[in-house]
Amino acid sequence: MASQLHGSVTVLSSPAVRVRGLGRSFGPDEVLSDLDLDIAPGEFVALIGRSGSGKSTLLRALAGLDREVTGELTVDGTVAIAFQEPRLVPWKRVSDNVCLGLRTSDPRASAADALAEVGLSDRAQAWPLTLSGGEAQRASLARALVREPSLLLLDEPFSALDALTTISMHRLVLSLWENHRPAVLLVTHDVDEALTLADRVVVLTSGRISYTCQVSADRPRDRNRPDLNALRTRLLAELGVDREGKI
């Protein structure tokens, strides 16, 4: 079966992402097998899993970077991605990075708006190599958002940041999401991050979805809420970590 990427017929009730029977093998290793996943328009989904569970493979398939997946994969509208390492082009100034490949009528103005939104206007003319980790990741978010995606893929974008920067980045991502309402798929290995941000947390184990839970608490969320604590324990158990933290 061929995978179908981008541009299905839009029906209002149709999901932003529809995945059916997705598979991917690297030689004898089956990384994804018979995976089904729907993401509603505007829904924030966190995908967690241990390393090697196939998280990144699924994300790359959704980004259109993997043409060798089998099964059915439909993304309604445009996709944008913020990578784990910000992947700014070092020889383009920050605003040019945001503009890169942008086909709007006035890319510079769109880039300026996007940079203002992530609070990076004063660094618009800076070279990427002079940015701090948090600034670079904000530039990367601006570059993704300026394309007005209907699906925003976040590939562990905060894993290399320090704790304080991560907290402010969480707030930023939530406010961007609330303003633009793309469907979001956040890949992370951090259960707390998933519980802080997502509407739904999906656990991937050996290439299959092993557990799904809704998180209905209002944002901003206090991570010590009892219902979140219960979910955390359950999710950690799904990931194979018991109450004492033993794996």
Next chain:
Amino acid sequence: MPGNRPALAGEDVSSSPVTRLVAAPRLSGAAAAATVQARPAQGRAGFGGRRSRALLRLISPVVLLVVWQLVSDAGLVSVQKLPPPTQIWSTAVSLITTDSPAYGTLQGAMLVSLERVAIGFAVGAGIALLLAISAGLSRIGENAVDPLMQMLRTLPLFGLIPVFIVWFGIGELPKIILIAIGAAVPLYLNAYAGIRNVDPKLGELAQVLHLSRRELLTRIVLPGAMPQILVGLRQSLGVAWLALVVAEQINANAGLGFMISQATQFLRNDVIIVCLLVYCILGLLTDWLVRVLERRALSWRRSFMAA
């Protein structure tokens, strides 16, 4: 990044941009600070810094000239064999001002040589870049182009001269082809390696941003390979000048090489030295041009080193 890669065969590590980049900001920083102290009111530290650095670099050549003159004046070497700088200067002036039947004028000869090297270099560099792009971006291109270029690399350039004379005669054509091949090889090798070293993650980025093939080339691949391309450009200019000197020794009837072979017959070492110095100056000029190019094209790295 290309800087981390071991040097290619024949690559001048000391002049590679990375070494220079590390050294340059420190020097200019020190020089700028000194200028600020000397002229606190003017606030043109960058300008003065660059100028005083240039002055610093002039010291050792000037010392060499003075020693050379003193050695000649003291009679330690025969003026016939090694004329002193003052005599070379007056020879240069008379070569410029008088159109002698034996030599023509110096500037005339220089123009002829400059034209040869410019045409040969432009042809060689253009072809090298096109080949490097096709080999760097496609498997088919790589399989078609790279083996041939690697073979060409091992061919002794000046060993081709007799064959070229048989094929192309003794006119301008063999000279220009020799320069073109000499310039093409180092530029191809560096540009190809540079393109292959561009971070594949940026290729993925280009894919998710839906960059066109042309945008991929002009925004990602060529700028990414630029540090290495500039290393190649310097080497290839060096080889181009070398090839010019050799090519001009074979049956030229105009140009600096012709002037040198005439002077050899008349035992005029001063004329030969003037011609060699002109080669030096022209070589330095082109090197300076590449440096200017480097400063512009790699400013994203300089600001990183300075930060």
